[in-house]
Amino acid sequence: MITRRSLLQRTGCGFGSLALAGLANASSQNSSAATQTHAHFPPKAKRIIFLFMAGGVSHVDSFDHKPHLYQADGQMLDFADQRAIKRGGTGANRRVMKPLWEFKQRGQSGLWASDLFPNIASKHMDDLCVICSMHTEGVAHGPATLFMHTGAANFVRPSMGSWLLYGLGTENQNLPGFVSIGPSLGNGGPRNHGSAFLPAIHQGTPIGRAGVSAHDLSFRNIHSARDLPSARQQFELQQALNLGQLSAKPGDPELEALVNSYELAWRMQTNAPGVVDLTRETQATLNLYGVDQKPTDDFARKCLMARQLSEAGVRFVQVNYNTNSSSNPAWDQHSDMPKHAEHAAAVDQPIAALLTDLKARGLLEDTIVWWGGEFGRTPYAENNGTGRDHNPSGFTMWLAGGGFKPGHAHGNTDEFGHYAIEDKVHMHDLHATLLHQMGLDHERLTYRYDGRDFRLTDVHGHVVKEIIA
Template sequence: MEKEIIEHGLGYNRRRFLSKLSLGLGSAALGSLLIPDLFAGGRSEPGDDFIAGLPMFAPKAKRVIYLFQNGAPSQLESFDYKPKLREMWGQELPASVRMGQKLTGMTSGQASFPLVGSYFDFAQYGESRAWVSSLFPYTSKIVDDICIIKSMHTEAINHDPALTFFQTGSQQGNRPSMGSWLSYGLGSENKNLPAFTVLLSRGSGNGQGVYSKLWSNGFLDSVHQGVQFSKGEDPVLYLNDPAGLSRDDRRKMLDKVSELNHMSYEEFGDPEISTKIQQYEMAYRMQTTVPEVTDLSKEPDDIIKLYGPDCLVPGTFAANCLLARKLSENGVRFVQLYHQGWDQHGQLPSQMTAQAKDTDQASAALVTDLKQRGLLDETLVIWGGEFGRTNYSQGKLEKDNYGRDHHPRCFSIWMAGGGVKPGLVYGDTDDFGYNIVKNPVHVHDFQATVLNQLGIDHEKLIYKHLGRRYRLTDVSGKVVRDILA
């Protein structure tokens, strides 16, 4: 009671003090919009070495384009050549090779596990003499520009947790995605475009679901969430002004909405209100930038020929690869592509042929296009899925009709540009393509390496949430320095 009388006598109680304080915070939020780099040096929490908006050391790459092949393409039909599987066609997988590995429910009941060699031939290409399947004739031409990693491995054996693990560092979800971490850690190079964008396409094969949790900001501010670009006339929904509303009217409307949001911020102090203000302003700036960036009709004929005619069909993988190049060269920090249809439990030869036809030319074209523009050195391109495929057939085995189950113990991906050694084949598996025998690379190692190339120490990119310090690589991961130039 005495304390309240003293506060009243001073004419300045706690409620009024906090109210006045929030006015300053509201002004600071507005200042961050008018001067975007005003708080670029803000630390995530006292004592951290990490400074938001700045790399921790000189980066090799400025941005990432991730060509995620959703559903898990078979390494045995792409980059991991195993002639022994053809020699032992139909024979039982030796127990000494399998070593009691757990199986999915789709093959755990099988009476036998007949080995199956690739339906497709392999040959060596380039100075690196890398083995590449006949399914990927365009990729075979750029083997000296890419680094093929044959020794990736993960713990997840089903699609959703495996995909979520690659994208967020956790199998359970509700964590920030890799693109969100980079948006948080480095910010955007172009204030008129989001730092993190997402493009979806689907092939003719068996598709697995792709969910918005994969580009979620998790517990980070929602400004770091990935922005999905759709096919069609409106690549970003609800971005255009409604009919009859001029740009001046939209500007006045946003100014009024901003005033109301600032009043709400002063009342409640919720930082998400400031984020909402930033998102409205970003949307306004994107109205002029996005139509220009997403217009592929002005690309020259040689570029159309390079990517293939499908690049002019909105929503195709080829069109998304070309759009990814345009977004990247315009300063988008992380461009995430998902191409569905790689889940070949049956009819693998025909389905994988169609998938490769959809993706091979455009994937190689993207690397070539970036290289000839002088952008490959500063852009890290990644191609791969969430796990690999078994060396034995799922279900009935026929020479031209077989399938492969999930195999997390070893699989292949490739990377290009961004300070990664070109023309390198890293890691190896046994003669059965079942176990890693040289240079294993875990998912967290892969994530640590990607962050490293962007000038970030994965152990220091930290966000404290509910009393725990989180990072993309959780509590493990090491940079794979052998693959770095």
């Protein structure tokens, strides 16, 4: 008696070609569905580039101008915030600390920005929509980072990029629809680009990890041209075996996702290498971003890679600026605020260059550039020293392009920059608004799992229409 296993073993690659043809037909149908836009209404944007500043940039030292901090500098005041209460304290006797960098009004819009990010401040404030009234969940890096990516801190939920891919499909069937460049292994780790209970085909594709030089970032396991014939033979056999498994478990979502991932990986063999290739950029472009210059080289390469991927049809690209330490992310200056300058010097020119490059190519109109960290920092010195503590109660993020109001500041924190008090924007609200600009209604973008409907914004969130052009 010939079993299915023995049949597959005997027929080998001959049957593999037959199976591949069947899979290719199914794949073409799947790809057609994947590339079809399922927007709820006409979108203002086609793609998002998220520049994640892990650790929490100090908003009161960068984009939230608080003159009262200069007047109250050195005073011992009571700041009874979440962090102080969590640590069992009263929040009393905290020393107010003024900004370490000078603020000025910039551009025609007159938006305030400090000298911490000189290139962004001098060249692009008129392009930015600055949200000065953000607030979020979680006072520690892990929960706050996970909440920012998935809309939840206590359950395994799909990341925002996965929700977008699930809702809209991919623009380029030869590339992943969601890529995370240099993600950290801590503070949520793979969950920050994972698909959770959504079909696995919607998970993000990581390129490298935090701590790995951008010179070494690439799609893994891409074969050279001379290896493609043998690789194709191996692929056909592998997919034939997968087909046997699929026939035994029809409709298995994880197995179907695995088969689809192998097919995508095969298509990437001849497409991906040419997409992520900085050698095809002009020297002027490389200089603009700061490639091969210190201290910008690493983040410059990541930003330029993000532009290439976005231009090629990747719908959601996240560029991570971080260390690979879960206990000490990049911008987490508890005792050394001047170190912010070191990190700003590494990212300021590349970010400004990305905005300039997208504008020059006509891509900024339908590309959302989203900048920020998981929370901000306190207006007082932690332990009365030279750093600032975590502040999820009031902080700043900015958006550019994608139909958002340019040269616009929304909302406000109190006179210290401690709490969001005016036109507050919760992280759920920001998620809802980003989805809206991509043509998705956050209340209709749902997935039924374990007997209930889930969505990115859970049962919360509203679209912040005041920041939409």
